Amino acid sequence: MDATNMIETAKRGRWAVATAFFVNGFITGSWAPQIPVFLTRLDMSETMLGLLLLLFGAGAIVFMSWCGYLIARHGSRNVVRWFGPAAALGLPIVALAPSLPLAALAMILFGGVIGGMDVAMNANAVAVERRLSRAIMSSSHGFWSLGGFAGGGIGGIIIQSYGHVVHAVLVAVVAAILLAASLRHLIAEERHIATGHRKFSLPKNPVIYLIGIMALFSMVPEGSVLDWAALYLKQELGADIATAGFAFACFAGTMAAVRFMGDAVRNRFGAVTTLRVSALIAASGMLVAGFAPTPWVAIAAFAFCGLGIANMVPIAFSAAGNQPGMSAGAGMSVVTTMGYSGILVAPSAIGFIGQHVGFSPVFISVSALLIVVFLMSGLARHADFAPKAQLAE
Known part of the structure; x- marks a missing residue:
């Protein structure tokens, strides 16, 4: 592949990863207007809601820690392709959870797939920066903020008009369409994968x-x-x-x-x-x-x-x-x-x-x-x- 084609590929990858950031922010922002419904639907206290939100954070942190190992073995492009569709399904799973125990499990998984996608898309943005020899990370996070604004801004209106389940399904559909159009354009970074079985370990630097x-x-x-x-x-x-x-x-x-x-x-x-x-x-x-x-x-x-x-x-x-x-x-x-x-x-x-x-x-x-x-x-x-x-x- 000549230099011109490499740059064109990197430019398409730049917009593909920007779309991933937007989708991640859109899903996260769409969760915010779901919270009051989540509270009343399961008849829980504010304290219990706080514990469930903590489980969301715990799931995110655990999956984020694990994602470095996955990216090292399979590349950020593949990991975004795995976690992106899973993240799109996260909100409907939470919205449909019928009981507190299942809601707790749903929150752990929802936080996990959102967090895993976050690590992978940030790693892929680094790969694009290397390919283009210029920064794109700030604007990528800008797309995340834009997605969060869009998700939070229209979510309450849809929930009030059509209900929380319809809203969650619409969010999943929009996210899936955007991901389907963009994920194939993600670039693959150069990787050096060790042969044999490699155990998970934290960096020593x-x-x-x-x-x-x-x-x-x-x-x-x-x-x-x-x-x-x-x-x-x-x-x-x-x-x-x-x-x-x-x-x-x-x-x-x-x-x-x-x-x-x-x-x-x-x-x-x-x-x-x-x-x-x-x-x-x-x-x-x-x-x-x-x-x-x-x-x-x-x-x-x-x-x-x-x-x-x-x-x-x-x-x-x-x-x-x-x-x-x-x-x-x-x-x-x-x-x-x-x-x-x-x-x-x-x-x-x-x-x-x-x-x-x-x-x-x-x-x-x-x-x-x-x-x-x-x-x-x-x-x-x-x-x-x-x-x-x-x-x-």
């Missing part, structure tokens, strides 16, 4: 775990704003419910918008510089939000924080997938597992702390985590690409 800490500290703020910013504005700053809802909306809006510009910024200034500036922006926004005297100052600060958070996780993921002497799948599995625990696990601890000391000190403390990312940002140097990489694949 300590740098990958430090990058995982960067991803974790970059995603804790996202989970904090998602779960607790509205309550902070309402309880501590006196905002009404409508105003409090703008906290995460503005944060997510600026984050999604910047993700579509983030690759050009990173290609221009480099991963390390982009990460350093992003971490400072995010830390300053979170710090101002913690000290905010009024709800609208806090909302503006959260929006400013979103400008910085947008590119931090994509850069950490690219650095993980490009670590020397390590497969993209192995590095990605570790870093995504550590990073996503910032959204799946950390918010419960933040809620416990916030109920005892208030959320203002929590957001101030979270800004300190972002300063740690600033200090560690030199570890992202392998996220950049040499021009010759385009022909190396």
Whole structure:
């Protein structure tokens, strides 16, 4: 295959993996309006719902950890092709669960296939970056945010008009159609598969775990704003419910918008510089939000924080997938597992702390985590690409 055909193949692969990100976000976003129905349909308490949501997170983390092994043996393209269709079926399985025990099992599987697809599509995005010799990770995550916005935005309307089962089936159909049109265009990265039986093992390079800490500290703020910013504005700053809802909306809006510009910024200034500036922006926004005297100052600060958070996780993921002497799948599995625990696990601890000391000190403390990312940002140097990489694949 000549260089021109390789680039054309990579470009098609770029849009194929972007579609995978959109589908994953669309399914995840579509789950949010299902939650109230899920609660009342199974006649459970909020505490039980919290436990089931924790099972979703546990399933995601377990499958994410396992996915690095699968990607190393079979390639990210094949793993996306396996987990993508399974993820499309996840929401109907949860929506049809008739009892709490079956709902618990459904939540573990749903979280698992969503998490497994997430690791594989991020690893495949790294393969596309290598082939094109330019960053695409930020915009790929932008497509995830766009999918989440679409799924969450129309889900409630469909559920109210046609019911939760029809909604879940429609989500599965839309996801299946998009995946059927795109999965065949995913590119295959160069792999070195060991012969014989290979046991699952974690990477021994300590740098990958430090990058995982960067991803974790970059995603804790996202989970904090998602779960607790509205309550902070309402309880501590006196905002009404409508105003409090703008906290995460503005944060997510600026984050999604910047993700579509983030690759050009990173290609221009480099991963390390982009990460350093992003971490400072995010830390300053979170710090101002913690000290905010009024709800609208806090909302503006959260929006400013979103400008910085947008590119931090994509850069950490690219650095993980490009670590020397390590497969993209192995590095990605570790870093995504550590990073996503910032959204799946950390918010419960933040809620416990916030109920005892208030959320203002929590957001101030979270800004300190972002300063740690600033200090560690030199570890992202392998996220950049040499021009010759385009022909190396």
